[in-house]
Amino acid sequence: MNVGLIFAGGVGSRMKSDSMPKQFLELDGKPIIIYTLEIFEQNRNIDQVIVVCKEEWIEYLESLLSKFNIKKVLSVISGGKTAQESQYRGLLEIKQRIVGLKDCIVLIHDGVRPLINDEVINDNINSVKKYGATITVSPAIETVVYIDDKGKVSEVLERSNCRMAKAPQSFWFEEIMSSHKRAIEDNNHKFIDSASLxxxxxxxxxxxxxxxxxxxxxxxxxxxxxxxxxxxxxxxxIFS
Structure with a gap:
């Protein structure tokens, strides 16, 4: 069982879109979140999808799922106050709604990252099966520097050894769930993504x-x- 856990909880502050969250902004009549969900919908290795959304936009998102014929979304739930809490809520929903979690792989992805493809999804699944916890990366195309607490450059990192962390970030369900539970027990709420956790x-x-x-x-x-x-x-x- 392979499950996509998609987050659509942004508010669009940096997008300067006060009336509508960024994931619902449209291109050619289609919201960004639908571009993302269509990739998971059409991938033959994805069985189900859970979406975490701002509570006041759940009904609107559900109407979009119907309009664009998205069938794999099992449920849309409200997120938490932080990304970490939202991830945990999504994992709890998977636990409650999906059977056979012993062999379940969870692909955690941003709703506003619509330019993934089948190859990335499939490579994530295969990598988890072979090696366990996996994240998607891309090469660093500019110089990366390390800044000390005074704002000074303390180290210029070797670009060829650096990668930019992307999504999906993919894990065995039981492992990512147990790590989130440990973080709650430790009162540790500092993690911005599942990879760091x-x-x-x-x-x-x-x-x-x-x-x-x-x-x-x-x-x-x-x-x-x-x-x-x-x-x-x-x-x-057109031209191919």
Missing amino acids: MQYYGFSLSTVEGEPENIKITTPADFYMFKALIEARKNEK
């Missing part, structure tokens, strides 16, 4: 290479890049 609790993280275009749409510039990439894909189909 898993590493903190002793899990080795394997990687799969994704495309640099697998961006997270959080600013107007990101949205225009998304638009340009979608147009480029359309042109490739």
Whole structure:
């Protein structure tokens, strides 16, 4: 069993969209979140999807699922106050709604990261089966520096050894769930993503290479890049 756990809880503050969260902004009449969900819907290795959403937008999202014929979404639930809490709520929903969790792989993904593809999803699943906890990465294309507590550059990192962490981040269900429970027991709420949580609790993280275009749409510039990439894909189909 392979389950997509998709987060659609942003408020769009950096997008400067006060009236509508960024995941619902449209391109060609289709919201960003639907572009993302369609990839999971069409992937033959994904069995079910759980979506975590802002509570006041759940009904609207459910109407979109019907409109765009998204069938794999098992439920849409409200998120928590932090990303970590929202992840845990999503995992609890999987535990309550899905059977056969012993062999269940969870792919945790951002609803505003719509430029993934089948290969990335499949590589994540295969990597978890072979190596366990896995995150999607892409090469660092600019120099990365380490800053000390005074704001000074203390180290210039070797770019060839650096990667940008992306999504999906994928795990055996029982392992990611147990790590979240340990964090709650430890009153440890500092984790911004599942990769950092898993590493903190002793899990080795394997990687799969994704495309640099697998961006997270959080600013107007990101949205225009998304638009340009979608147009480029359309042109490739026309002229191929």
